[in-house]
Amino acid sequence: MLYVVRLLSIVFLLLVIQSTWLAGIRVFGIAPDLFLGPVFVVSLQRGRAWGIWFAFALGLLLDLEQPTRLGISSLAYILAVLALDRGARALDRTSPVVLLVLFGVCALLSEVIRGLWLGGGDAVHTLAILGRVSIPSALYTTVVVPAASWGLARLTGTKTWVLHAS
Amino acid sequence: MSLPGGTAPRLRAWIGPAVAILASLTLLVLPESARRAAATALEHSVFAPFRLAVGWGEGSLALRLKLHGLLAEETEAHLEQDRVRETQQENERLRRLLGFERRTMEELVPGAVVIRDRGRLGDVLTVEVPPGTVVPNGAAAVVPEGLIGWATEQREQRVRVACLTNRDVTLSVLDQRTRDEGILGWVPPAIMHLELHDIPMRSEWEEGDRVITSGLGTVFPRGLLVGWVQGSEIDQTGRGKKVFVRPAASPAQTEELFFLIQRPDGSWIAQDGDAPAEAAEDASDLYPIDPAMESENGAGTSFEDPGVLPVP
Numbered sequence: 001m002l003y004v005v006r007l008l009s010i011v012f013l014l015l016v017i018q019s020t021w022l023a024g025i026r027v028f029g030i031a032p033d034l035f036l037g038p039v040f041v042v043s044l045q046r047g048r049a050w051g052i053w054f055a056f057a058l059g060l061l062l063d064l065e066q067p068t069r070l071g072i073s074s075l076a077y078i079l080a081v082l083a084l085d086r087g088a089r090a091l092d093r094t095s096p097v098v099l100l101v102l103f104g105v106c107a108l109l110s111e112v113i114r115g116l117w118l119g120g121g122d123a124v125h126t127l128a129i130l131g132r133v134s135i136p137s138a139l140y141t142t143v144v145v146p147a148a149s150w151g152l153a154r155l156t157g158t159k160t161w162v163l164h165a166s
Numbered sequence: 167m168s169l170p171g172g173t174a175p176r177l178r179a180w181i182g183p184a185v186a187i188l189a190s191l192t193l194l195v196l197p198e199s200a201r202r203a204a205a206t207a208l209e210h211s212v213f214a215p216f217r218l219a220v221g222w223g224e225g226s227l228a229l230r231l232k233l234h235g236l237l238a239e240e241t242e243a244h245l246e247q248d249r250v251r252e253t254q255q256e257n258e259r260l261r262r263l264l265g266f267e268r269r270t271m272e273e274l275v276p277g278a279v280v281i282r283d284r285g286r287l288g289d290v291l292t293v294e295v296p297p298g299t300v301v302p303n304g305a306a307a308v309v310p311e312g313l314i315g316w317a318t319e320q321r322e323q324r325v326r327v328a329c330l331t332n333r334d335v336t337l338s339v340l341d342q343r344t345r346d347e348g349i350l351g352w353v354p355p356a357i358m359h360l361e362l363h364d365i366p367m368r369s370e371w372e373e374g375d376r377v378i379t380s381g382l383g384t385v386f387p388r389g390l391l392v393g394w395v396q397g398s399e400i401d402q403t404g405r406g407k408k409v410f411v412r413p414a415a416s417p418a419q420t421e422e423l424f425f426l427i428q429r430p431d432g433s434w435i436a437q438d439g440d441a442p443a444e445a446a447e448d449a450s451d452l453y454p455i456d457p458a459m460e461s462e463n464g465a466g467t468s469f470e471d472p473g474v475l476p477v478p
Contacts, residue, residue, distance in 0.1 A: 020231055049182050056186040061213055067205030071193030078186050117194070157380045
């Protein structure tokens with residue numbers, strides 16, 4: 001129960017950050033996807049089933065901002081969780097480098113799915129979105145979220161970084 | 167029918183992900199109206215408490231951030247104001263030292279455009295000026311780009327400005343390069359297009375020449391930028407030509423403007439007070455003027471204040 005409350009608090013904080021401070025760290029219109037962090041952590045700590053339903057609910061919550069895209073964030077996060085599940089089984093999930101790579105793959109996958117949806121079947125448009133938005137966003141997310149996680153761990157004095165899951 | 171050992175648990179493990187993926191895909195393939203309806207339903211049911219909490223948090227934080235930003239802007243504006251004041255004082259000190267006298271006697275009165283009207287007779291702006299300000303009829307209205315028109319009527323804080331693209335406005339202008347003069351006016355229904363009529367054939371108004379006010383008459387001071395020559399053609403009589411001028415300032419893009427209000431002649435720039443003679447004496451006490459320089463310059467070197475008017 002405490003875990004759920006903590007999780008909801010983190011999501012609440014991230015939503016507030018997204019609508020207030022996130023604009024300040026945009027680079028050429030590209031913003032990091034902060035919500036991939038909680039999805040990643042939940043999937044690693046609680047397993048695939050938890051991760052998938054958490055990803056589904058969080059995706060729906062995010063898509064409420066733009067109802068025309070309802071479902072796309074859920075799908076992107078769910079597929080990212082599935083990829084993470086496959087990767088975490090095969091690799092050493094305690095290694096920070098492995099986690100970083102897995103996180104990068106998840107970020108790329110979720111952004112590419114969003115990009116494909118936004119492209120709407122037009123190949124040129126889709127390629128442009130992937131090149132201009134999706135890939136830079138994934139890279140930015142891969143840098144910002146782990147860095148924030150590491151910083152948070154240092155601030156709170158925990159031994160391992162927040163993304164770490166034993 | 168039974169499944170081989172281990173297959174059933176594996177399939178069961180995929181039920182959750184499959185349902186979640188199917189649900190997401192279903193939402194994606196719904197018509198847009200249904201998606202909107204589903205989002206509204208979710209927002210007001212499952213996610214209602216969360217959305218309310220986040221909205222409150224966002225609201226208070228956003229307000230604080232905005233307040234912080236506004237305070238920073240205010241501080242920056244104060245600093246900028248101080249810098250401008252400092253520069254102004256330094257300029258005035260130097261002018262006193264040199265014994266310069268103001269040639270342009272206009273005082274600037276700011277105004278904000280509140281109504282734009284494009285009537286049959288041309289463009290008219292209604293401008294709001296600070297309370298207690300009196301803008302005499304005929305006061306020139308300028309913007310950073312140049313002359314925009316003149317004041318024709320004031321009712322309390324509202325001043326009506328007839329723009330250059332108005333039939334009521336005609337003005338004496340000259341070509342800054344050749345000093346050829348002419349009377350400029352607007353001929354409807356031209357848009358951003360003024361005309362000079364009865365221009366002698368031999369006068370040289372070339373495309374791109376700057377057109378400025380000539381200072382003749384009592385309305386507009388000399389040297390205000392009016393526009394640029396666009397071209398010319400021989401008029402119907404064949405004895406003269408018409409010159410077309412593109413105005414520098416556009417009424418459609420004007421948000422704020424300044425009225426140039428005449429001040430009494432002989433006022434010294436060194437003092438904003440109402441006693442120019444005293445100001446001059448004070449200035450000469452503080453900064454003795456070299457007699458040789460004074461005699462060379464006469465009563466003082468005349469100049470046009472570049473900060474006041476859009477001097478060509």
